[in-house]
Amino acid sequence: MxxxxxxxxxxxxxxxxxxxxxxxxxxxxxxxxxxxxxxxxxxxxxxxxxxxxxxxxxxxxxxxxxxxxxxxxxxxxxxxxxxxxxxxxxxxxxxxxxxxxxxxxxxxxxxxxxxxxxxxxxxxxxxxxxxxxxxxxxxxxxxxxxxxxxxxxxxxxxxxxxxxxxxxxxxxxxxxxxTSNRAVVEAAQLASTDERNARLQELDAIATPLLARLVDGTPLTEADRLEFAVAEAELRDGLRARALTVPAVVSAARAARKRGVQVVLLDDRYPDVPDATTLAAITSELVEALGAATAGRVVARLLPSGRSEAATILSDSGTEQEHRVVLEPAAS
Structure with a gap:
């Protein structure tokens, strides 16, 4: 030493x-x-x-x-x-x-x-x-x-x-x-608490209104069932693709799902996060793909660190040829 x-x-x-x-x-x-x-x-x-x-x-x-x-x-x-x-x-x-x-x-x-x-x-x-x-x-x-x-x-x-x-x-x-080790543990605990609180707030915002409909005895309509399915998908996105659950993507994915599009968001890079420029490019391309989809599915995946590509976005309408977009990391 x-x-x-x-x-x-x-x-x-x-x-x-x-x-x-x-x-x-x-x-x-x-x-x-x-x-x-x-x-x-x-x-x-x-x-x-x-x-x-x-x-x-x-x-x-x-x-x-x-x-x-x-x-x-x-x-x-x-x-x-x-x-x-x-x-x-x-x-x-x-x-x-x-x-x-x-x-x-x-x-x-x-x-x-x-x-x-x-x-x-x-x-x-x-x-x-x-x-x-x-x-x-x-x-x-x-x-x-x-x-x-x-x-x-x-x-x-x-x-x-x-x-x-x-x-x-x-x-x-x-x-x-x-003292340093104790500070690290306390910081990790605080970060974990903050993350848990953020997740609870998201869950409250998404699920509470829907749960209220279940307990008030009002008959559920097809639109209600669609809202439940969309809420479930958004909660799943928060677990499987945290880096992609930015407001623009969440809004575009919700609209696409209501149109009947199957949206799958995956983050295989976690816990690493793409740099701001790369993430902005991925987000922009994904929002565009979600906005253009009217049927079929859209699958977006953040690739693991060390790959030459940063992300892939696959759009499959079910009737036309699949459209695949590969995004590379921003030049440093």
Whole structure:
């Protein structure tokens, strides 16, 4: 599954960039402030260049999670800086070791950006350099371990925060999915209710007047029986050819049926609906065919999607040759 903005909290916004560069500026001030505590200033200046470069690298890589190559470059850069500056120190534990803190904060940020494993590898590699420095100088291994102990909580807190953040975003994603699914179900229920109400209104308009004639005891005439047959056919049209039951077709079909024409409307395209231009052309042709029919039958059929034809209209008067019209979809 690909990572989306719902799966990861984006840490690439303006606020994050401000915090990032505020820390870069703070580290730069500490480096310049303590430049007298190193044997040579050049490694410190190179470290400052790396600090700015890594800052730009992390800012411009907006991927969630952070690209693996970006994380590895940052790790390698800070390990190299630790090698470059550590043996230049004239004292331990002061601001002159700003680079160790900057490297740890960089690993903290890399972990937040979804590369927690690489962040820990980077911190351990950087810490091993510090321990190696302490064991090979007069400062001693204990001093180096104390420095590592001061930095370790930063990444531990970052790890706990990252794990909590992932759980929170996963929970938000699940809740969002449930809410979306619930909205879809509610929309479907509303649509079903609207459709049912529309059908009931149609049924009421067509059948209620006829049913009233049945219950009032008035003898039925041939005209009444024809009205019943036409009403039944119109209800059948609404079930079998919903897309064709537009007012013009309903009116033309009713008139044709009263003339004795058998009208059959079929929709094999459902639930797809023809585009407006195609449906208008089909409707116009069907109304014309129904208006011209005086006997026999008229069969109109919407064809399934994917066919080269959109619909067929068959007119059979019973005495003449059948007339068949094929309509193609409108050009897109």
């Amino acid at each position: 690909s990572t989306t903005r719902l799966d990861q909290v984006a840490l690439t916004g303006r606020g994050t960039h401000i915090l990032l560069w505020a820390y870069v500026a703070t580290s730069a001030v500490l480096a310049i402030w303590s430049i007298g505590e190193v044997v040579s200033p050049w490694p410190t200046l190179v470290g400052l260049g790396v600090l700015v470069g890594v800052g730009f690298l992390l800012m411009f890589d907006s991927a969630e999670p952070l690209h693996r190559s970006t994380a590895l470059i940052a790790v390698i850069a800070w390990v190299a800086v630790a090698f470059l500056i550590s043996w230049q120190l004239e004292q331990a534990g002061g601001h002159s070791q700003w680079y160790y803190g900057a490297g740890t904060v960089t690993m903290f940020f890399i972990g937040l950006r979804g590369r927690l494993g690489i962040a820990w590898v980077g911190f351990v590699a950087q810490s091993l350099v510090i321990v190696f420095w302490g064991s090979t100088t007069d400062f001693g291994t204990l001093t180096a371990l104390l420095l590592v102990g001061k930095q370790l909580p930063i990444l531990l807190v970052g790890t706990l925060f990252t794990v909590g953040l992932r759980r929170t975003t996963a929970t938000i994603a699940r809740l969002t999915e449930k």
